[in-house]
Amino acid sequence: MATLSQIARLAGVSVSVASRVLNGDPKLRTRPDTRDRVLKAAKDLNYTANYAGRALRLARSKALALIIPAVSSPLFADLLSGATEAAEAQEYTLLIGRSDRITAGSDTLRRLVGEGRVDGFLLQRSDDLSDQALENLVANDARIVLVTSRTPGRRGSVILDDVAGARLATEHLVSLGHTRIGLIGGVPSSDIARRREQGYALALHEANLRRREAWVRRLGYSPEMAAAAMESLMATDPRPTGVVVANVNGAIGALTALRRLGIDVPGEMSVVAYHDEWVAEHTWPPLTTVKMPYYQVGVQAVQSLLSQLSGSPPQDVVVRDPAPLLVQRMSTAPPPPRP
Amino acid sequence: MATLSQIARLAGVSVSVASRVLNGDPKLRTRPDTRDRVLKAAKDLNYTANYAGRALRLARSKALALIIPAVSSPLFADLLSGATEAAEAQEYTLLIGRSDRITAGSDTLRRLVGEGRVDGFLLQRSDDLSDQALENLVANDARIVLVTSRTPGRRGSVILDDVAGARLATEHLVSLGHTRIGLIGGVPSSDIARRREQGYALALHEANLRRREAWVRRLGYSPEMAAAAMESLMATDPRPTGVVVANVNGAIGALTALRRLGIDVPGEMSVVAYHDEWVAEHTWPPLTTVKMPYYQVGVQAVQSLLSQLSGSPPQDVVVRDPAPLLVQRMSTAPPPPRP
């Protein structure tokens, strides 16, 4: 590849002029034709600035890393698209990492920025990283923003409006006439799970419905865990007629469990899921979901990170736009008539 | 972060010694205690070599990019894991890009390596990039390996054993007693699709079954396309009693179509899918699939790329290990009795 000095030589100028022309330095005044010669030389030699040279000089890599737990969830695509889009708009490159590698004692994060490979991180924690471990890990490092989760001891996060989302899901069941509504939620240690449960509780409260501890399960979001949760919910008496599953992938597992038990959906049991993704259209029955602005979380997260990197104090933001949207499909219906 | 010269100063040696100690230069002979002082200093200052400095000096970034079309397919996770694992084993970093951005005229690829951000690529083409466009794009660039696809004019690829996989899927239906077997395949311009169709044809041939053009569809792998294909297959007369769908995500769509049509699976129609993924366990009925070594393709691809980068001539490799595996679930059964 061509280097700056080759451009300069070809254009008959010094490297510094070439550099400034190519970077569009605003406070540079040149004769139009010098400028043109440089531009032409760059085009002729098909010049692209060497990344390492620039990074070394500027002490910035213009790269960010997105660290996420599970790349096998289709949900992840939205977040990634948003982040990629926003990063590219600012001429940043995005690296993907897996957060199951990020354990309490690991220095993966520190190493990546220590090496200068990336300027900062978007970190979506995995559920088995405790608040304490997380805080130790990220300390008050302004080069990190937490995605979808927050932790008390630390600023710099962007999350969904989980209470609004879970509330909308619950209200949907309420509006169909359900009075016995269960929740298949995340693990209790997760702030995300707690917010979603709060939304659920809020909707029940406003509908004057009793919230029964026997109808809530907190095993986690995986299809397997949610399936187990659903099975145990079905063993309660009386059992719920509708359930909100706090994650689509879990809802898919829950549907499987119901099928195994021979329970008709939505005839005997309604299921509404938090989050929407393409698979939800193809389950049986197709899942009624609440679509959350996950893409926008990605966008906002890189914007937050970039502004932290340029010195602004870390903020905790919650993305409310677009608002949670109920995508009505076929897994929900009025409850069966009381015998 | 600490720099080499800080280490050197702290250890009371020159930067050159520090560098060589830290890099484990084999032809360096030092007094044990000099070595120890350097190591200790590095540990005390928590040293990590600056990435840009090294990249600039060595003119290599130690980073690779994986460019794929659809990040929303759970399948992708396997490929990514394999590639990541293999890359990290060689101390390379992996970048993810989306190949829908890589259009015929685009210079995204050239720019990424032109800038020196990455040393090379794994490229999984999107179906709508023609052979010709692809060849123009990648020319004979040794910094690229094609993943899951190949193109006649070019060496340097790693693919699955698609004919074996599709054949296994088809044989499964044959062994259940099906004689009227359809195929929902990829678009005709795709070499991948052609190989899978070949495997299908081969199995039919060996079973002395007639291959009917009316029973094959070539619309593509998306759930929507496969659903459309399935619908039109069901309009044939006589219609097939079993169908192999050349991609899981397509199979999920195909199941949806069958449900819309009120056709019982596997009672009236058996469905077997190429590729396995977690969602396949949770469809209704759970999908019988052929699991392909996708993870290993990821591993092999970075190995191939790395060896191309170090000068070996590009090879075309097909991953056969582990062999395609039939994962029997509930979407396949013997054909209905002939009336």
Place this chain on the structure above:
DNA sequence: TTGAAAGCGCTAACAG
């Protein structure tokens, strides 16, 4: 056994 020094490609302060 160790050190000095050059130079990778780039930007920016400063000088003309």
Place this chain on the structure above:
DNA sequence: CTGTTAGCGCTTTCAA
């Protein structure tokens, strides 16, 4: 309006 120059952090040749 344009050029000279220092230096980012690193590896490596060469000399001591």
